[in-house]
Amino acid sequence: MTTQGAGRPRLTDRKRPGETAREEILDAAAELFTTRGYASTSTRKIADAVGIRQATLYHYFKTKDDILDALLSTTVTPTLEVARRILDSDATPAARLHAVVTFDGVQLWTGRWNIGVLYLLPELRTERFLPFVRARETLRATYRELAAAVLAELAAAGTQHLPDSEEDIPLRLVETLVNLRWDGIGREDEPQRTADAAIRALGWTGDWEAMRSQSSALLAQKE
Numbered sequence: 001m002t003t004q005g006a007g008r009p010r011l012t013d014r015k016r017p018g019e020t021a022r023e024e025i026l027d028a029a030a031e032l033f034t035t036r037g038y039a040s041t042s043t044r045k046i047a048d049a050v051g052i053r054q055a056t057l058y059h060y061f062k063t064k065d066d067i068l069d070a071l072l073s074t075t076v077t078p079t080l081e082v083a084r085r086i087l088d089s090d091a092t093p094a095a096r097l098h099a100v101v102t103f104d105g106v107q108l109w110t111g112r113w114n115i116g117v118l119y120l121l122p123e124l125r126t127e128r129f130l131p132f133v134r135a136r137e138t139l140r141a142t143y144r145e146l147a148a149a150v151l152a153e154l155a156a157a158g159t160q161h162l163p164d165s166e167e168d169i170p171l172r173l174v175e176t177l178v179n180l181r182w183d184g185i186g187r188e189d190e191p192q193r194t195a196d197a198a199i200r201a202l203g204w205t206g207d208w209e210a211m212r213s214q215s216s217a218l219l220a221q222k223e
Contacts (some may be wrong), residue, residue: 015051022060024050026074028069030113038068038121065128068118074164075115076116080092081103083142086218094204095214100146100196101170103219105191114162116178143171150202159203169197 016024028049043064047054055179061067083100091099108116118124124133147167173194180186187193195215196208 015049021050021052021056025052025057025060025067026071027112029064030115032072033068033071034113034115034117038064038118038123043067065123068121068123069114069129069132072118072124072129073135074111074131075107076109076132076139080135080139080142082219083139083146085221087142089146089218089221091155091214091218092206092211093146094199094206094211095218097143097146097150097170098195098199098211099218100143101174102191102215103194105172105177105194108174109181109186109191114178114181116175117182119175119178139173140168144168146170147198150199150204154203159164159205166202169201173198173201179190 016027018024018027025046029041029046032045032049041064043057043061044054046064046067047057050057061070079100082103086096086099089096108114119136123129144167147170151167177186177190177194180190196212199211
């Protein structure tokens with residue numbers, strides 16, 4: 001038996017990817033929640049999957065809800081941070097939206113576990129998860145702002161486009177990646193194809209090569 005700190009013995013050698021015990025717990029929980037169900041997964045099962053004592057798990061997370069909240073946050077917080085940076089850029093509206101859709105899509109498509117399937121859990125309707133729900137609504141509003149800028153540019157140019165009521169299309173398209181992944185279908189470049197589809201769905205018909213190049217440049221930038 002190895003140890004991971006005073007008073008917190010590990011039952012077995014490391015089983016999970018992650019730099020810390022907290023990351024290992026999240027990885028195990030993500031697998032169990034998405035493959036066996038949230039309600040049927042206990043904290044004991046999560047601890048066993050990591051190879052730690054249940055008391056050790058409680059050192060990092062007080063409740064199973066806290067674990068779920070942490071997992072859900074990984075699907076929203078990174079995209080929000082990137083979107084806020086991109087919103088302040090001088091890139092074209094289409095490139096900005098394309099970059100955000102691509103980044104968000106990659107997070108959902110390439111993560112070790114398909115955490116997006118947890119969005120429909122009834123537990124998320126409780127007050128405990130209100131902060132996450134609000135964060136997700138902020139992301140939705142950010143998507144709408146990005147889409148509205150594309151539509152406004154098209155309107156100014158006299159280009160035929162979808163009405164403002166369709167500003168939610170880009171986010172809806174991104175969320176289909178969760179279902180595609182659940183069904184085991186789709187291609188490796190699905191996030192990029194989804195980003196193209198989001199722009200096309202709004203009626204944009206500009207220089208695709210230039211737009212994609214600008215989108216890639218936005219994602220290559222660092223804080």
